[in-house]
Amino acid sequence: MSKAIGIDLGTTYSVAAVIEDGRARVIKNAEGENLTPSVIAETAHGHILVGSVAKRQAAANPERTILSIKRHMGTDYRVSLNGQSYSPQEISAFILRKIKSDVENHLGECVEKAVITVPAYFNNAQRQATKEAGIMAGFDVMRIINEPTAASLAYGLDREEIQTILVLDLGGGTFDVSILELGDGIFHVKAVSGNTRLGGDDWDERLVDYIAEKFSNEYEFDIKSDKIGLQCLREACEKAKRELSYKPGTKISLPFMKTHSGEIKNMEAPIDRETFEAITSDLRDKLIGPTWQALSDAELSPGNIDRVILVGGSTRMPVVRHLVEKIFNKKPYIKINPDEVVGIGAAIQAGVMMREINNVVLVDVTPLSLGIETESGLFAKIIHRNSTIPTSAGQIFTNAKDNQTAMDIHVLQGEREMAVDNISLGLFQLTDIPALPRGKAHVEVTFEIDVNGIVKVSAQELYTEQQTGITIDASHLLSDEEVEYAVKEAQAHAEEDVKRREEVEINIQADSMIRAAESELASTPYMHQIEAVILDLKEALAEGESNLIKNRMDTLRSLLE
Known part of the structure; x- marks a missing residue:
């Protein structure tokens, strides 16, 4: 049986981890680092760079370098590489393919299954896009789980006493707050809040x-x-x-x-x-509102929180830690590297699903309410925010007009009272409704949310039992055919990718040399000469010309020696 891994697909950095001998550990990438920059670039010769090499050449090649693509997941945002237009999930798939390749090379075996994390406050379109990115990268995506929930899995696995934990997750591009109750192997998410545009x-x-x-x-x-x-x-x-x-x-x-x-x-x-x-x-003040919102939703006060866990590299800022101490009157609990804890938790969830870890149950919640638009543009909530998932719920609606034979079902996600103020997830139509006076036809609308937080909606006219529905896949997301095409396209280029291994290895060597040279700048009398050659080498990386990179590496090596 092939391994299953956990992946923290981050805005600025991504992490992969695996269960070995019953414990989760982070897997180093090809560059020997635990963190892989979530950066993609195109060289002047049209080659695609991913990770550290792409990040290193960004200054010399800003127009063809893509940063923080996660902030656009679930939207119709497009970027251009090699003259082709790519969606955010297709760009994310490049990152995930590199992770998959690095993990397989490290483990010496094929890796097909993965648990991928998302911010707790990601909506349905963003979660669907993340799952699509994993599929395009060649993964069987077993589960999409919330990042703070994954962090709690990493921290709480060995705890048996029941306690209430607040996870504050400030990453490169998103901010989440989750409140969980841990005990006896149960991880119960009580409330989530956050801001997907703050990091x-x-x-x-x-x-x-x-x-x-x-x-x-x-x-x-x-x-x-x-x-x-x-x-x-x-x-x-x-x-x-x-x-x-x-x-x-x-x-x-x-x-x-x-x-x-x-x-x-x-x-x-x-x-x-x-x-x-x-x-x-x-920006600091924007952290306060979601924190109090999560406490309110869970019907708790700061004094009810036993531990505050910090997740994400940005929580290293002293101002964040001081804010936690001010609100909760206690120091945050920092036992695991905040950059790696989400990836470790994802690996634990993968281990649970592969039966490598026992006696752990994860109970997650939906971050936003789900419902439909009703007469006069109102939003009728059918599944409420912070409902435990998987779940389903239904509600009966009537015809708004006499002799109405069709009904448009506008599916929405959010907390506002008016439909126009919420997130539109999709639209479908139920037809062949009996022509009856207003209020006499009865249509049951049912929502189902699976363990990944992905939504299916159906509508049934109760007299004729006429039924229709959709799996939410908003128009800006890829169809199954497009996802399949992207997977096949990646497979078709596999041989070409192998041929480029030597080029990639040269890029990795150049990246390592740049890092080593930058660490020596303060202690060398040739600081300005070395800085100039480093800049030349970064420009060579942007050009993607292997011989030029080699020559400039030799020049830098001679200065360092």
Whole structure:
């Protein structure tokens, strides 16, 4: 039997883990790292780069580098690579294929099954898109589970006493709060809340805006109008944000920047933690509302929470930990690496489903209410938010007009009272309704949600038993045929991908050399020469020309020696 793995498909980084000897462990990628950047790029020669190599060349190739695609899952957003248009799930499939290949190479066996995590507040379209991405990557997606739920599995597996846990998950692009009751091998999700458009990327962008303005004033250079310069600044600001989590201050430095006049300048700006927290205070405040909403939905107060668990690399920011201490009057529980805990939990769920782990039951909930539009544009909720899944529920509706023989069923997801204010999931029509006076025809609308949180809706006229329905697959998502085509296309290019192995390996070596060189900058007298060669090597990665990459690696190697 092939292995099943757990995957945390993140906005900025992704993680894979597997159960071995009854315990979950993170699997290193081809570059020897636990975290794989969720980055895709196209070189000048039309080759696709995925992961660390794509991230390293982003500054030299910003127009053909795709970042944070997870923020667009479940939408009709498209990107272009090699002259082709791709959906967010197709781009995510590139990341998942790399993960699958790296895991198989590491384990020495084929991996077909996976549990993939999503933010707790992802709606149906976003969950469906995530599942499609997994299928296109060649996985049998056994389950889609919420990221905070996965984190609780990782933390609570060995606990027997009943306790109430709040999981605060701040990743690169999303924010979730989940409240769970753990005990006797049962993981019961009581409430979820969050914001799918808030994450560490927003802190990065705020710092980018602040430093860009300083550079404009000091150097008379609008770095935002220079695509390469802007990407360099984004990378420097992300690095500075991480450093400010453990240092009171740092310096953002961009060497060899070419201004609009063609002048080369070394640009620098100091930033301290106090200033960083001041310019991002409104982002911090956005964490408070969903936290109190989850507590309210679970009918709990902060004092009822036994442990607060932090998940996601962005929770390393001191301001997040101070906020937790202020609300809950206790320090957060940080036992597992917040970057890896979700992947580990996903692996545990995979282990449960493969019967490698026993005595664990996961009870999850739906994050938003589901229902239909009724007369006058009202939203009738049929399954309410935080209902335990899998579940089903129905409600009987009548005809709004005399002799109405057809009824349009508009399926919605959300919490607003008016249909127009909620998320539209799909539309179908029930026909051949008997021509009866208003209020006399009876139609039962039934919703079913499976363990992945994916929705099926049916409508039946009770007198004639005429029935129709849909599995929610909004128009902006791919059809089964399109998903199948994407899978076949990936299989058709498998041989071509093997031929490119040498190129990929060269890219990996270059990426490793760049990382090693950057770590040595502070201790070498040749700092500026090395920085210049690093930039040349990043440009070579963007070009995708193997011989050029080799030559520039040799140049860098000679300087380091």
